[in-house]
Ligand code: NAP
C-alpha cells in the first residue's frame with residue numbers, strides 16, 4: 001500500500017476521513033479474497049495438510065473466509081527440527097542484523113495496515129478502529145523490542161574486574177526454539193508481539209495462533225517472510241490447541257514458550273511444561289476479572305464513559321475488560337443513569353460499518369455462554385439493560401446486546417468468573433475499604449480502574465489494589481487500552497506468571513538467559 005498512515009492513540013481518537021475510506025476499500029478487497037486455502041509455513045516453505053478447517057466470519061457465518069490446515073504431530077516435529085537447525089546461525093548473527101530485519105517486518109506490517117485490519121475485523125468481529133489499533137500495535141511491538149535490544153547493546157555489559165588482567169562481562173543469550181501460542185482476541189499484537197521479542201533476542205520461533213484467528217497470523221508470517229527471515233527461523237503452524245499446541249509443549253527440543261489465553265489453559269501449561277528434564281521458561285499471560293471502584297468523590301460522567309467503553313469494547317472480549325463495578329451507594333443511582341444512557345446509544349452489528357461500535361462475539365461457544373450466563377444472571381440478579389441475543393437483518397452472526405446487571409448477590413459465583421462477554425455487574429458499597437476487599441478477592445489481577453477527585457484516595461487506591469495495569473479517572477477506558485512504551489501490560493496473581501509486562505523495560509530480557517564471562521590475560 002503506497003499511502004501510509006501512522007496510527008497512534010491520537011489518530012484513533014479523531015480519525016482522518018481518508019483513514020475510513022482506505023479501510024472501506026480494504027474490506028471490499030478482503031471479501032473478494034474469501035474462500036482461499038491458506039498454508040502453514042514450515043522450514044521456509046508453504047505446507048498443506050490432508051485435513052483442513054473452515055474459517056467463517058462471526059459477523060456472518062455464511063462468509064467462509066478461507067480454509068486452513070489441520071497441523072499434525074509430524075508438522076510439529078518438522079517445525080521444531082527446522083527451528084532447531086536454524087538456531088545456531090540466527091543466534092550468532094550480529095544483533096544489529098536481527099534488529100534491522102525485525103524493523104523491516106514492522107514496516108511491512110504498517111504498509112499492509114488497512115488490508116490486515118479489514119481482514120481482522122471480518123475474522124473476529126473487531127470494529128475498524130480496534131482492528132487498525134491492533135495491527136499498528138503489532139508493528140510497534142516489533143519496533144519496541146528491536147529498540148530495546150539496540151538501546152541495551154544486546155544486554156552485553158562489563159562487570160567489575162579483580163585486576164587489569166581480568167575482563168569480566170555479563171551477556172544475555174537466547175534460549176533456542178521458542179513456541180508462541182496466541183489467543184483470538186488480539187490476533188495481531190499477541191501473536192506478533194511475543195514472536196518479535198523472541199526473534200530479535202535470537203531465538204527461533206514457532207507460532208500457533210488461536211483456531212478462530214489463523215488469518216491475521218498468516219499475514220504476520222508473510223511480513224516476516226518478505227522481510228527476509230532465514231529458513232526455519234520463523235514457522236507458522238495451524239490446528240487445534242489440544243493436538244498441535246500440546247505436542248509443541250511436549251516436544252523435548254522446545255526451549256521456552258509464551259502463552260496468552262485463558263487461566264485454565266495457562267495453568268495447565270505451567271504445570272505440565274515443568275515435567276521435562278530441566279526447567280524451561282514459560283511466559284503465561286492469562287485472564288482477568290477487572291474491577292472498577294467509583295468513589296463518591298468521582299466525576300460520574302468520566303466514570304460512566306470509562307466503564308461503558310471498557311465493559312463493551314470488543315464485545316467485552318478483552319483480557320482487560322471491566323466486568324465488575326463497585327460504586328459508592330450515595331452516587332450509584334446517578335452513575336447508573338449515566339451508564340444506561342451511554343449504553344443505549346451503542347449500535348451492535350457488522351463492525352466493518354462505521355456506525356457499529358460493537359460487533360458479534362467470537363464464536364459459537366461464546367454465544368452459547370452468553371445465553372447461559374444471562375439466564376443465571378436473570379434468575380439471581382436484575383438485568384437492567386440488554387441480556388438478549390440480537391438479530392441483525394441480512395446477517396447470520398453471533399450478535400449479543402451489551403448487558404448491565406444490578407443486585408447480583410456478592411456471593412454469586414459469576415462475580416469471580418471471567419465471562420469474557422459484554423456483561424458487567426454492578427454493586428454498591430458503603431466504604432472504600434470494603435470495595436477494595438471485594439476488588440482484590442479474585443484469582444486474577446490484570447487491570448483495574450478508579451474514579452475519584454481526591455488525591456489521598458487515589459494514592460490509597462494505587463497502594464492497595466492488586467493488579468498489574470492501573471488507570472485512574474480515564475474516560476477513554478476505565479480498565480482498557482495499552483500501547484507499547486505508554487502502558488506496560490502484564491498481570492499479577494492468576495493473570496500472569498512472570499511479573500514482567502509486555503511493551504516495557506523488562507520484557508525482551510525474558511527471552512534470554514544470562515552468562516557471566518571472565519577472561520584472564
Ligand atoms: P484459550 O482458549 O485459552 O486459547 C489460547 C490459545 O491456547 C489458543 O491458541 C488455543 O488453541 C491454545 N490451546 C488450547 N488448549 C491448549 C493446550 N492444551 N495446549 C496448548 N495450547 C492450547 O484463550 P482464548 O479463548 O483464545 O482467549 C481468551 C483468553 O485469553 C481470555 O481468558 C483472556 O483474558 C486471555 N487473554 C489474556 C491476555 C493477557 O495479556 N493477559 C491477553 C489477551 C487474552 P485453539 O484456539 O486451537 O484452542
Ligand code: MG
Pocket residue numbers: 262
Ligand atoms: Mg478459548
